[in-house]
Amino acid sequence: MFEYIYRDMLSMVRFLPYGLVLGVVVFVILFRTMNGIRKRSGRGPAAMLPVAAFGTYLSLMLVITFLSRESGSGGDGIDLELFSTWGINDRNNAFVVENVLLFIPYGILGPWAMERLKRLWSCVLLGAVTSLTIEILQLVTERGYFQIDDILTNILGTAIGYFVWRLFFHGRK
Numbered sequence: 001m002f003e004y005i006y007r008d009m010l011s012m013v014r015f016l017p018y019g020l021v022l023g024v025v026v027f028v029i030l031f032r033t034m035n036g037i038r039k040r041s042g043r044g045p046a047a048m049l050p051v052a053a054f055g056t057y058l059s060l061m062l063v064i065t066f067l068s069r070e071s072g073s074g075g076d077g078i079d080l081e082l083f084s085t086w087g088i089n090d091r092n093n094a095f096v097v098e099n100v101l102l103f104i105p106y107g108i109l110g111p112w113a114m115e116r117l118k119r120l121w122s123c124v125l126l127g128a129v130t131s132l133t134i135e136i137l138q139l140v141t142e143r144g145y146f147q148i149d150d151i152l153t154n155i156l157g158t159a160i161g162y163f164v165w166r167l168f169f170h171g172r173k
Contacts, residue, residue: 004094005101012064019063023056030055034114046113054113057105064102065134069143077145085149099153100160103127107161112169120162127158 034046079085085092106127110117117123131154138144 001090001093001097004091005097008094008098012068015063015068016060018067019060020056022063023052023059026059027052027055030058030113050109050113054109057109061102061106061134066137066141066143069138077147078139079145079147079149082148082152085147096149096153099150100157103131103154103157104161104164106130106154107158107163108165108169109161110158111162111165118170120159120166123162124155124158128155131155131158 031046031048031051034051038044038046086096087093107123110123110126117126128151131151134154135144135146135150139146
């Protein structure tokens with residue numbers, strides 16, 4: 001299983017330049033939007049580094065989950081059976097672990113970048129909405145399967161990341 005995870009992560013390195021370029025665009029849009037909202041509410045500007053990190057991560061996640069797949073790779077696959085991916089074989093187990101790993105940065109970088117995500121439920125809820133959006137886009141564009149297990153593992157990854165952020169970063173001021 002770990003061999004599959006290692007190979008899959010290595011295969012995504014080739015998409016890093018695309019994610020980084022897209023990350024600059026997402027960062028600019030996110031930063032300007034956040035600062036516009038903050039200015040209207042009478043608060044100072046957002047910190048640039050956390051927003052840049054979160055925007056770049058979101059871009060890399062988009063490239064990995066959507067743009068790195070060929071059109072038609074998902075067919076019309078919808079899998080709404082809970083826990084249907086785990087335990088079948090090492091390949092599927094690797095996919096489950098990779099889905100958790102993919103969203104751990106979401107739970108760390110989201111609260112760091114956005115004030116509203118500093119509460120567990122808001123962070124996990126937005127992670128769930130992001131995951132659901134990815135699954136719907138994969139289904140509509142046929143660039144992957146819509147799997148309820150993916151959403152659950154992404155939520156788990158977001159929650160783990162949030163607790164890592166809370167444990168290591170939130171207490172430091």
